[in-house]
Amino acid sequence: MSVGPPIHELHFDDAPSVTTPIPGPKSKKLLDRQQSVDSSAVAYPKSVPIALEEGRGATLRDADGNTFIDFFAGIGVLNVGHSNPYVIEAVNEQTGKLVHSIDFPTEARVEFIERLNDIAPGGLQDSNRVVFGGPSGSDAIEGSIKLAKHNTGGTGLIAFQGSYHGATAGALSITGGKSYKENYTPLLPDTINLPYPYPYRERAGDGDAEAVCPVGCGDVVGECCGRMSCARSLQAVQEVLEDPYSGLTNPAGIWVEPIQGEGGIVVPPKGFLKGLKEISDEHDIPLIVDEIQSGFGRTGKWFASEWYDVTPDAVTMAKGIGGAGLPIGAMMYHEDLDTWGPGGHMGTFRGNAPAMVGGLRAIEYIESHGVLEHTRELGELIRERLREIAERVPALVDVRGQGLFVGAEFADTGEKSGKEIVADIQRYCLENGVLVWKAGRTNEVLRLIPPLVITRELVETALEIIADGIEASTAAAQRT
Numbered sequence: 001m002s003v004g005p006p007i008h009e010l011h012f013d014d015a016p017s018v019t020t021p022i023p024g025p026k027s028k029k030l031l032d033r034q035q036s037v038d039s040s041a042v043a044y045p046k047s048v049p050i051a052l053e054e055g056r057g058a059t060l061r062d063a064d065g066n067t068f069i070d071f072f073a074g075i076g077v078l079n080v081g082h083s084n085p086y087v088i089e090a091v092n093e094q095t096g097k098l099v100h101s102i103d104f105p106t107e108a109r110v111e112f113i114e115r116l117n118d119i120a121p122g123g124l125q126d127s128n129r130v131v132f133g134g135p136s137g138s139d140a141i142e143g144s145i146k147l148a149k150h151n152t153g154g155t156g157l158i159a160f161q162g163s164y165h166g167a168t169a170g171a172l173s174i175t176g177g178k179s180y181k182e183n184y185t186p187l188l189p190d191t192i193n194l195p196y197p198y199p200y201r202e203r204a205g206d207g208d209a210e211a212v213c214p215v216g217c218g219d220v221v222g223e224c225c226g227r228m229s230c231a232r233s234l235q236a237v238q239e240v241l242e243d244p245y246s247g248l249t250n251p252a253g254i255w256v257e258p259i260q261g262e263g264g265i266v267v268p269p270k271g272f273l274k275g276l277k278e279i280s281d282e283h284d285i286p287l288i289v290d291e292i293q294s295g296f297g298r299t300g301k302w303f304a305s306e307w308y309d310v311t312p313d314a315v316t317m318a319k320g321i322g323g324a325g326l327p328i329g330a331m332m333y334h335e336d337l338d339t340w341g342p343g344g345h346m347g348t349f350r351g352n353a354p355a356m357v358g359g360l361r362a363i364e365y366i367e368s369h370g371v372l373e374h375t376r377e378l379g380e381l382i383r384e385r386l387r388e389i390a391e392r393v394p395a396l397v398d399v400r401g402q403g404l405f406v407g408a409e410f411a412d413t414g415e416k417s418g419k420e421i422v423a424d425i426q427r428y429c430l431e432n433g434v435l436v437w438k439a440g441r442t443n444e445v446l447r448l449i450p451p452l453v454i455t456r457e458l459v460e461t462a463l464e465i466i467a468d469g470i471e472a473s474t475a476a477a478q479r480t
Helices: 025-037 085-095 107-118 137-152 169-174 217-221 228-242 272-282 304-308 353-368 371-390 418-431 456-479
Strands: 052-056 059-062 067-070 128-132 156-160 191-194 251-256 287-290 314-317 330-334 396-401 406-410 437-439 445-448
Touching: 067 456, 085 353, 107 128, 107 353, 137 169, 137 251, 137 287, 137 314, 137 330, 156 169, 156 228, 169 191, 191 228, 228 251, 228 272, 251 272, 272 287, 272 304, 353 371, 371 396, 371 406, 371 456, 406 418, 418 437, 418 445, 418 456
Parallel strands: 156 191, 156 251, 251 287, 287 314
Antiparallel strands: 052 059, 059 067, 128 330, 314 330, 396 406, 406 445, 437 445
């Protein structure tokens, strides 16, 4: 039996509807007030200058009454939509009873952990423990660093170029993006970022991948995936662990996004995660898979690592797991790694009971309404339509993703850079009632991450606007 309202009833009926200039007068007033009192670190209103008033499902309304289709979802947080009634009902009830519980047992906490076990990836099911530390994904990553060091006695941290793991000191240390951390060094020592496989940017005729791959992909996935970027990434990891002159001593673990988010929705070849797990097992160090953005159904499976049939040693989670957008970070790890004592990992806000109830209700809603299958179907629709556009727009050079985790990469045309094209598309979409975001090394990737409960009708409407935005932003390049 279904719980909560059906998907098609979650949204504002008038989306998209833009009746004022952007920003409208009320938004402009609030933006000016914000600028006068808020931090200069505020970022999103610089690209999307609106003040938010109300959200429902996959739609948002600003202070001026303009209604937008949301392909943003609070950066992948609102997987079951804004103000999903089934989730909000339970969150409000819990808020009226108990909010802050540290790590004392509550029905909300224990049941949430039990339900996370039900959806755990691969061999972690019935063989895991869950720890909460702080309210963000960064906190979950910090916990994973402590877990790895505590269990291995190592200090060396292996991560990847193009990665984003968070904004705190440890998470920044393994993050690949220089701009996030260049003003805050030195960070943790003994960290290294190795190449992440990027299939689109491979060079044609680049060599024999099977000969380069250090783990014998034929034995891992049935046959070599044949991608040189995958082989070279695995080779780099193997060399760092085995070359006495690699520069990294005493490794503690490997951190990887199964699909890179901020890096450009980069989907690695099918052999990469399995090969990485084989290498980590061989060297007796944990493989920590960062599912903060890619998890909780975003790719059409509960966790993106399931697409690769890989069981991580630990999984970091946040964003969507709070159900209603409430902050909560968590880590699931294999029970064999549960070696720390009381207080081995802590955080004042590790007992956010309303967020745990929100996560519970979100799981129930996703299961009850077939949201994972829905996510897969709509993701395929979006990528198919974008690929059709790419056939007539040379600047759109790659379309990729899994589920409703979609990236469209644009190349420099001579008239405009890929970054400028994406910025123009984003502005066009905003003015016509669709909120989209960007990603990639230079923001040359259009990132589409709507709530998983978006309807086919809203997707098709949004795609028409996105297509018009792509055509308009690349028209000059197409004429030359």
